[in-house]
Amino acid sequence: MYVSASRASDAARGLPRAAAGPAVAGNVLVLGLVSLVTDVSAEMVTAVLPLYLVVGLGMSPLAFGALDGLYQGATALLRLAGGHVADRTARHKLVAGTGYALSAVCKLGLLAVSAPWAIGAVLAADRAGKGLRTAPRDALISLSAPPEGQGRAFGVHRAMDTAGALLGPLVAFGVLWAAHDAYETVFTVSFCTAAFAVLLLALFVRDVRGKPARPVPPSRRGPGPAAVLRDPGVRRLAPAAALLGVFTVGDSFVYLLLQRRLELPAAVFPLLPVATAAGFLLLAVPLGRLADRAGRGPVFLAGHAALAAAYLLLLSPLGGAAAAVLVLVLLGAFYAATDGVLMAAAGPLLPAPLRASGMAVVQTAQALARLAGALLFGAGWTYAGPGAALACAAGGLVLAIAVLRASGILEKEALR
Template sequence: MYLSTSRAADITADPASPAAPKGPVRAVPGTVFALGLVSLFTDVSAEMVTAVLPLYLVAGLGMSPLAFGALDGLGQGATALLRLVGGRVSDRTHRRKLVAGTGYALSAACKAALLAVTAPWSVAVVLAADRTGKGLRTAPRDALISLSCPPGEQGRAFGVHRAMDTTGALLGPLAAFGVLWAAVDGYPAVFTVSCCFAVLGVVVLALFVRETADPAPAPAPNRAPAAVAGPPVVRTLLRIPGLRRLCLTAAVLGLFTVGDSFLYLLLQRRLDLSAAWFPLLPVGTAAVFLLAAVPVGRLADRLGRHRVFLGGHLLLFGACLLLLVPLPSGPAFFPGVERVLGVLALLGLFYAATDGVLMAAAGPLLPAGLRTTGLAVLQTAQALARFAGSLLFGAGWTLWGPGPALAAAAGGLLLALTATAALTGRRPGDT
């Protein structure tokens, strides 16, 4: 994927990617569609569980905001080193499908394990193992997507994948909501159905995803070496100006990114929403993400992926402001309904403008032999920053209360956006 350092600067700078397709839109490769199905089934499984956990742990089991922040951050931080391991093993063995499949299978096993655990600490252990599976699979999966299409179509390919992935995120909470209403045993029934969907995702991966062969490396004077082992690999990758800039931007912004679970809890408390409706909040976010993923991905191919990534965080800042502004007084059909819809819409657009777009920005920068490792380095930088951010936000909520903590996070995010935008403007080809 890395053609040269100068090519890296061209693609990650804000001007539109030169290879963006024009005219009739071609179908995405079969690998992208198959991986989209895998992610769809896996996200149905994952979101069935995560849709009910925040309120259950905080309101049901009495977990403090600081402890929940640690648990939420664990979903990011526990995967950090595993992302690098999964990326490096995939690149050295050229078995990206096998490594990704191992991660998906581990997550499926964890859904079954949830049926056997009851204490908060044991739930945390299972969730950490589940996130370990996610850490193993994410970089190899994204590398398979990136290797299956040309550089100018990366945004659209990742947009299609993320749209299918988000379809699962949309259906998962609805499935959990339906199971909780219909089943007698409640949460065990949710975990059982979740496990079935996770296993289905593994089966689709095994049967329909094809391993993509690495393209022959093109001679280029500044091409990064592809056969370096151990820690020097990371140092070699970080010498690429475009990747170095993306890692710094993702880490700085990730430190002030408030997790959606915290935003849902804030919505529930501000508007006094019934606990029965809490699992449906992620549905609104997922619906917007689903509708916006492909058009935003194509927009990023033309307008500039780094620019769209920064714009997505500005939308998250807007969601924080909506939660901070006092509710208007006076009669209303449903007090705060506009606030709920606004926050969920901005949050969905934030994910559409950042999730797949970040990987699409990094993909064309990396040589084929180090593509998975390079994506893992970027994901690790973002994951560690978000882990620290969740801990800090949980601590701020515990010490100051939810309002001041959110105000501090929003102020930090605005400062981080200003700094990264100014840095990008001064040195478009570097960090």
């Protein structure tokens, strides 16, 4: 649909196809559909899990907090394993499919367990599946798109992925309403949806093989991440992403601050993530195309500048609905300008045999930095208050952007 609309628009403006940019590959569209369906399944569970565990099973908030931390942090290092195995075997589709299948089976696992340790094991396995599939999937997207079309390809994929995140809670609400609050029905429907995504991947996604456009130099041959780190572009990109990640406050903290500082009604709180996802969905493709034209590094920095602006707006005396909407738009713009754009910047730096491993290194550096940042922000909130913690995060982010901008590390030429 997107490809057809894009071509029609270009034709209406009288632009030749070359000027309009490359079409989005079918592999990318199918992978986007797989992610959309998978996110519907995942967000169905995410939307009901707190109520199911705390209200349905009587789990204490402390125990749920520990499980939530495990659920969110179990992917970082497994991304390295998934990328390494995919590159060593040249079977990106198989490794990604294994990750998708593992997460699907875990939805059924929630029906079979009730003890906190068992639920923790199921959630950890679900996140293991996500960690395993992320780098091979992104490598397939990158290998399926030409170098000049990386931003558009990742923008289309992330837009479809976010559409699933928007639909998931709505589907969960509908299932709970129809099944009279039977959580087991939600898990069953979630499993069936995830299994359908695995089937789509198995039938319609193809591995991208053949002679790579960039052969692996002898100095970079070797096992996985160690070989990737010899690439000067990756050595610039990964630390830059990590530096910015340290000052990236988690969404949950932003929503809490938004609700407190702008005095939003409690009933509005569940809608805040939906509004952010809607902004991400609308901006992912345009900003991906802009990254292809203007440079992925500058767009990546601009996304973090939007996040810094959101922090400063939260620190300002402005209030009301307009300020709340602007914060959410800036947060959605941040994700649209960074999530897929970072992978679009990493892909062309790496030869095909190291593509998944290299992307996993960059993703893991960013994920670990964000985990450290979340811990630091939580400690700052506890001991100095939310305002002081947010001011430190905003100041650090502005300083990091200025340093990276002045150094030219993320300029288009520096990443080649």
